[in-house]
Amino acid sequence: MKEFFPEIPIIKYEGKKSENPLAFRFYDPDEVIAGKPMREHLKFAVAYWHTMCAGGTDMFGVDTHDKTFGTSDPMEHAKNKAYAIFELMNKLSIDYFCFHDRDIAPEGRTLAESNERLDVITDLMAELMKENGKKLLWGTANCFGNPRYMHGAGTSPNADVFAFAAAQIKKAIEITVKLGGNGYVYWGGREGYETLLNTDMGLELDNMAHLLRITSEYGRKIGFKGDYYIEPKPKEPTKHQYDFDAATVIGFLNKHGLSKDFKLNIEANHATLAGHTFQHELAMARVNGAFGSIDANIGDMLLGWDTDQFPTNIYDTTLCMLEVLKAGGFTNGGLNFDAKARRGSNTWEDTVYAHIAGMDAFALGFRMALKIMDDGRLDTFVKNRYASYSEGIGKKILDRSATIEELEAYALQMGDVKTNTSGRQEYLENVLNGILFC
Ligand code: XLS
Ligand code: NI
Numbered sequence: 106m107k108e109f110f111p112e113i114p115i116i117k118y119e120g121k122k123s124e125n126p127l128a129f130r131f132y133d134p135d136e137v138i139a140g141k142p143m144r145e146h147l148k149f150a151v152a153y154w155h156t157m158c159a160g161g162t163d164m165f166g167v168d169t170h171d172k173t174f175g176t177s178d179p180m181e182h183a184k185n186k187a188y189a190i191f192e193l194m195n196k197l198s199i200d201y202f203c204f205h206d207r208d209i210a211p212e213g214r215t216l217a218e219s220n221e222r223l224d225v226i227t228d229l230m231a232e233l234m235k236e237n238g239k240k241l242l243w244g245t246a247n248c249f250g251n252p253r254y255m256h257g258a259g260t261s262p263n264a265d266v267f268a269f270a271a272a273q274i275k276k277a278i279e280i281t282v283k284l285g286g287n288g289y290v291y292w293g294g295r296e297g298y299e300t301l302l303n304t305d306m307g308l309e310l311d312n313m314a315h316l317l318r319i320t321s322e323y324g325r326k327i328g329f330k331g332d333y334y335i336e337p338k339p340k341e342p343t344k345h346q347y348d349f350d351a352a353t354v355i356g357f358l359n360k361h362g363l364s365k366d367f368k369l370n371i372e373a374n375h376a377t378l379a380g381h382t383f384q385h386e387l388a389m390a391r392v393n394g395a396f397g398s399i400d401a402n403i404g405d406m407l408l409g410w411d412t413d414q415f416p417t418n419i420y421d422t423t424l425c426m427l428e429v430l431k432a433g434g435f436t437n438g439g440l441n442f443d444a445k446a447r448r449g450s451n452t453w454e455d456t457v458y459a460h461i462a463g464m465d466a467f468a469l470g471f472r473m474a475l476k477i478m479d480d481g482r483l484d485t486f487v488k489n490r491y492a493s494y495s496e497g498i499g500k501k502i503l504d505r506s507a508t509i510e511e512l513e514a515y516a517l518q519m520g521d522v523k524t525n526t527s528g529r530q531e532y533l534e535n536v537l538n539g540i541l542f543c
């Protein structure tokens with residue numbers, strides 16, 4: 106295999122005292138915790154689009170990080186990216202990757218040519234996956250970058266665009282199946298609107314559901330056994346994205362009879378853009394039986410867009426892993442680093458430091474989440490807080506046997522509620538700090 110990063114060694118676990126920047130301090134991939142190796146709990150994935158493609162371009166300047174991989178030939182470039190991502194995965198002990206169709210092979214002049222290019226690259230990828238023991242966490246289609254998608258894909262006012270998107274997604278699902286993908290993601294890149302003055306919202310939403318239905322059913326027909334995910338995001342690129350947040354998407358799936366076959370891919374930065382915490386979105390997915398996978402990143406609270414930074418906030422990773430544990434762990438999902446190093450961090454060492462930082466933050470968060478569960482104080486507190494439902498009128502409410510008349514009679518004889526107790530938020534926040542830092 107060609108080597109692209111000779112300066113990067115294999116990153117090893119050296120324990121928390123290590124000051125070696127090219128080592129893990131909390132992530133020990135083969136350490137067995139709670140019945141299985143850490144790598145199986147955390148299921149890290151590299152995001153092709155950021156790690157192999159994004160070179161730091163923003164609206165004020167071009168790439169700062171050279172990701173040409175020594176060639177200007179588009180297909181040679183695509184092949185080199187494939188070799189390079191496997192080298193990085195090996196060096197970082199990451200078992201999974203995720204991609205959009207257009208990340209792995211450049212779009213051709215026609216759909217047919219684009220599809221042929223995907224065939225060539227996925228043949229190579231299938232070999233590399235086998236050789237290196239790597240897996241595809243999920244695939245997806247980029248139905249937002251090309252100018253044809255300027256008004257959306259499934260929600261475009263132009264039926265030709267709908268047809269093109271359907272065909273593109275069909276192919277993206279085929280290559281996901283070919284590579285044994287565990288999941289397939291729909292992120293509504295431009296499925297939203299800029300102004301209602303030119304928008305038929307009802308038609309757009311129904312078309313979006315139709316596109317999900319026909320493409321997901323096609324996937325099942327050709328043998329896709331993994332999970333379909335929708336990735337909520339409230340805004341960006343459009344002012345209002347239809348897949349606003351977890352609750353909105355769950356309602357949409359229910360309305361269109363799609364909830365049996367779809368789960369959610371929750372992204373931290375999208376949660377905060379929607380005015381929620383990451384933990385809120387994960388909990389909303391979990392309690393609705395829709396927890397699937399995670400795009401692991403973090404936003405900047407001072408900025409109003411998707412900065413896609415590598416996650417290093419231990420409160421966030423801890424509370425996230427607590428939700429993952431409550432959901433019973435990952436099945437087909439995992440932790441995909443939908444994240445990029447900053448524009449000023451323009452070397453491959455930076456890319457590696459960034460992944461190490463994210464992996465260690467999640468490894469530490471996972472260890473802390475287990476500590477919280479072992480400690481039990483938070484769980485016990487919550488259980489006790491709802492104790493009124495375990496007997497008397499509460500029990501009857503919970504088993505749904507109390508009628509409205511019975512509740513009225515109960516309330517009348519009660520006079521007023523005299524039994525409220527403190528929620529003890531500050532005490533609980535201090536308990537959490539104690540578990541994290543003592
Ligand atoms: C963009 C999304 C995107 C999806 C995959 O904000 O996070 O990267 O994860 O299409
Ligand atoms: Ni994402």
Ligand code: NI
Pocket residue numbers: 372374375411413443
């Ligand atoms: Ni995002």
